[in-house]
Amino acid sequence: MTSLRVFFLGGLISYRALFSWMTPSIFFLILVVQPVFQILLFAYIGRAASVGSDEFYVVGNAMQYAAVPCLFAMTQTIAGERFQQTLSYILISPAGRLPLFLGRALPVILNGFVTAAFSLLVGGLILGVRFPTSVFGPLAVVVLVATLSCTGLGLINAGLGLRVRETSVLSNLLVGILLIFCGANVSVSSLPDWMAAVSSWLPLTHAIKAAREVVHGSSLTDVQGLLGRELGVGVLYAVAGLAIIRFFETQSRRHATLGLA
């Protein structure tokens, strides 16, 4: 029961604390306005370059933008605690680390889901891309899987946040890498072989491919292989993230450097 309480209540309070600096208007600017303009930017570049369709860029960029809340908010749950000087209190508490950090991941996943779904809808409306209503259900599942796997990467980022001071730089770098590698704007088949090989080990790559197939009429059963791989990648990152958090927590205790990064 205590673990469940830490999971749900701790996660909720931590998420609400994000809004001490992230007011709803900032949420609107960063997670509503910006993804829509990212979609427009790449859709127009696509038109100028005569490559891809508007639908290709709407789906790719809406999904890719799910990475932003997943990476930034997840990292901020640790970096923010350090900034507010509450990190030590959390880490000396007897709460289990798994519910403590996974609880913080839950609202982040929902946040990423809402961002991607909204971008998909609004981006599509602006560019005149119509999705049949029958694809909304399967698409929602794909978006959810994508945000789950991105949050896995976010956990790694959060763990590194125990050691690295410039967490926002780190998050931006990861978002940039995903932008190039995960097939949001350049199909993986057009990338050099080594990049394509890397992309299959990154979150979002399989989910974006699955989303495009779903939009073209595939069912969830047709894309279950892709979703399975996406989930697998996410779980891999989440496990690695929790291990990194544990490792750096131990190191920080040993060297008394918890608040110093």
Add this chain to the structure above:
Amino acid sequence: MMRSLRVLGLAWLLHVKMMSRSAFDGLMAVIWPLFYATVAFFMFRTGHGSSSLGPIGLAAAVMGIWTAVSVPASSALQRERWFGTLELLVVAPRNLGLILLPITLAASTIGLYCVAGTLIWARVLFGIHLTIIHPLFFALGLIATVLTIASLGFLMAVSFVGSRRAWAIGAALEYPIWLVCGFLVPVSLLPGWAHPISWALGPTWGMRTIREAAYGGAPLGPLLLTLALAGVYLGIGVVVLRIVLDSARKRATLSLA
């Protein structure tokens, strides 16, 4: 006059040094546009082949100047407020504009690192060789673009002084300016209503100057327009700053936003 120039010069140098050492304002300003440049290179190479990449390399390089300015400029006053130095700067005997302008000018100068970085990136990874027909106009175009973007940043800095979400507004403006100024997408491809917005923005003409200088067009007209718009932004910025400061003094709200 000499004192004002000294303040401008010294403050510019100080902020360039500080930003160069900041991972976010310095390193990220150089790296962030490279991600977009890389995606654009792949997209244009897929669509038009390698021969089309020259102008894209140039555009991607200039995009970085705006990236370097948009967030630091819009949050410049907010940052001083956090540091607790805003009141000191406001009551200093020099006009606050002379203290703010070097911040945006420094950010814009950092953007030049990005120009160099992107051109090297384009050459090394994508084999894009840039041949410049009018080197003098190219250099003038770059300087004018830095100035116009710095002035636009100055206008943003003073306009958002009362807003706690200034940095987010700056971040949200990054893509729209890239798009509407025709860096990677010709303005003619955008909807008609966006054209006047594009013409009113200095970076549009700065980019046109650089392109015309590089590929042998008529860069003088766009160059003059770039500089003229920089002057307009500065003029409006000075007026807005006076209004904003008067209001903040009357209501005693300078440190409250």
